[in-house]
Amino acid sequence: MQKLFICCLLFFFCSTANASITVSIISPTQNQAQFYNTIHLSVDIYSDYDLKSVVATLNGQKDTLSSDINSIGSYTSDWVLNGMPTNTPLTLTITAIDYFNNQQSSSVVVVFVSPPPVVNKPELPVMYSNIYPSVHLKGSYTGGDSVTFTVSAVADYSQIFSFVAHNNIDTIITINLKTIPQGTVYITYTATDKWGQHSDETVYAFYDDNVLLKKFYEGKGDITDFNYDKVLEGYSSYQITDLSTSVSTPLPSTFTGTNVITPYGVLSNTGNLFDWNTRKIYSFPNVSINNPDTPAYAGGSARFNNSGKYATSAIVFENYDDPYSAYIDIYLNNLETHTSTFYARSRGNNYYYIPGENFSQYDVDNAVDSSGYVEYVDNPILIDEGYELPPISMHPATDNYNHAYMWATPVMNTDGAFTGLYNDTLIINHSTAIGLGVDCDNYRLENKFIAYEKKGPSGVTQIWLRDSLGNNTQLTYSGTVDSYLRSLNPQGDIIYTTGTTGYLAKKGTTSPIQLGNLSGVIYYRDSAWYESKGNTLYKLLVDAYLPVTNGDWNNPATWQNNTVPPANADVIINNFTITVTANASCNSLKMVSPGNVTVLPGVNLTVLH
Structure with a gap:
């Protein structure tokens, strides 16, 4: 028995002494460049016995590789090293050790690089x-x-x-x-x-x-406003461009967020006016200064709302210990003279607006009474007050003839509210309900016209127009798709969209003009319609003449409505070939492939613009 044990022991030691381990480094390869201080290790190992460890050493640092469960005999690691020198050959050694402490190593040379960023x-x-x-x-x-x-x-x-x-x-x-x-x-x-x-x-x-869009101006940034022959555009910074001179003036870096064009410069939502003539900044009240009635822990914040010549600003003073002692100071700011006049202090949860050039609205709310006032101003002296308004009024607008606003009346024990669109004239202290549905807060006022949205019996939003005599006319009758009011001009013409398609409803007509896709901002400026999309301002050729077939320019049957374009017409040629056989003229000519125009020899086609 003792001899048998000795033989087995000798056999065991001889077997371990002759154990075989093979280490093959798959990654990195010899002299492979490595990015920064990260290296991916992949090794294939064959061993007669189970391995105890697989260790990588490089420039004095060590890393232990893990067995790849998806491949027998494969070991991997994504090794993040510290302080590796760049552009210097370094020896990477990987050593495999089995449970009898037999070991085998393999090495490759690597070089770490630090490429410039992309x-x-x-x-x-x-x-x-x-x-x-x-x-x-x-x-x-x-x-x-x-x-x-x-x-x-x-x-x-x-x-x-x-x-x-x-x-x-x-x-x-x-x-x-x-x-x-x-x-x-x-x-x-x-x-x-x-x-x-x-x-x-x-x-x-x-x-x-959209073939009806004629490029009017292409800028360098997103167009956010267009008025007074100027565009406000920008991306990370903003500039005002005078379209009559093509001169662009950068706005100060403080003009971020919401900015609007006024007759006297660009007004920011923080209450700064940039005068494009003097290139100076004029600031209006937006913080509390040396006010003896300021409650403890008061904080000041500016709210600005502008219309034409005037802008109101409201400074909020908060008192968290006594909410009923909080108040808002309201200022009327003259954008022409750069002067500010304090004219109201209201308490509690308040609203203030300047819906038109010649009056302002603010609400007063406290624990005892709630009332609202319209104040009429004249350059900017307060001359009258006391027209009572609903205590909760929103989205005011005016055309200096009518004053329209939403009135929300909370419904007890529900989360909803009944809302209505109301109209107050500057002469009569009277509110006439138009009967607007819940959530229809999109309306426009121009030259005594009020255009507004109203949900029908089936819940589909329709477009209505109220004229100067108070007559309300429904303009759309879509059965399943909501219509959205986009713009209103002083003549009572309306642009709206049903789905993604735009339409022009001219006052007094029953058939709207289809305008194609309208997804941008619609403006009515200088007796013409415009649309801004991205960095481009387009003139919307709502009265353009389009052909309906191939034919002679001077043949009425060639054109929509069976009418030859007059000399002042905007003409768009799309899909058809038009031949000019006699002298003709038009205001503008837009070609849309595959449409084309052929002018016969000896004949002139005069395009004015």
Whole structure:
């Protein structure tokens, strides 16, 4: 028995002494460059016995590899090292040890590099531009290594195209109208180098094939307002551009957020007026200063609301210990003279507005009584007060003839409210209910006309017009799709959308003019309609003449409404070929492929603009 034990023991020690371990380094390879201080380790190991550990050593640092459960004999690790020298050959050694302390090592040489970051630089399309009917993709990058460019476009949560290029990109892609909804398109450029460094930049564009839009101005940023022959535009910073001179003036960096064009400059939501003539900033009251009645723990904040010559500002003083002692000071600010006049102090939860140039509204609310007042001002002296208004009025508007506002009456034991649109004239202290439905707070006032939305019996929103005599006329009768009021002009003409399609309802007519897709902001300026979309301002050619067939320019049957365009007409040629056989003229001519015009020899077609 003793001899048998000794033989077994000798056999065991001989077996362990001859144990075989093979280490094959898969990653990194010999002399492979490594990005920064991160290295991916992958090793294949064959061993006669179970392994106790697999350890990597590099420049005095150690890392333990884990067994890959998906591959027998494979070990991996993503090793983050500290303080690795760059551009210096270093020896990486991986050692496998079994449970009998047999071990085997393998080594490779690696070099750590620190490449410059990738900087993605999209050049086209321009931010907020129209990419109909094709989009020009152009982009470059900076960095030490070649990159792969991936450009993808998404509209309405659906990808409309994806394009891959190496290094710089410069190509044109035609977009299929049937595959893309009209509206905003998000085009994302992603540049990725071989180290995995990447840079993402997104360009906001839009897609619109409305033939009635004639480009009027293309700017350098998103257009946020258009008035007085000027546009307010910007992206991360803003500028005011005078369309008559094409001169752009940068706005101060403090002009962020909501800014509007007034006759006297650009007014910010923080109460600063930038005068584009003097290029000076005029500030109106927006903090409390040396007010002896200021409650403890008071905080001041500005609220601004402007209309034409005047802007109101409200300074809120809060007292958390005694809410009923809180109050709001209301100022009337003259944008022409740059002067401010304190004219009201109200308490509790208050509203203030300046719905028109010649009067302001504010509400007074305390524990005993609630009442509202309209105050009439004249440059800016207070001359009258005392017209009582509903205690909860919202969204005021005026055309200096009518004063319209929402009145919400809370319903007991419910979360809802009955709402109505009301009209107060400047002469008669009387409120006449128009009967607006809940949530219909979109309305416009112009030259004694009031256009408004009202839900019908089936719950579908319709458009109504109230004239100067108080007559209300329903303009839309959509059965299932809501209509939305977009704009109203002084003649009582209305632009509205049903779904995504725009319509012009002219006062006194029963058949609206279809205007195509209208997704931007609608303006009525200088007797014409405009739409701003992104960085582009379009004139909306609502009275344009379009052909209905191939034919002679001077033949009435060629045109809509069987009428040859007069000399002052805007003409749009789309889908058809028109031949000019006798002298003709028009105000403007827009060609939309595949439409074209052929002018016979000896004949003139005069286009004025």
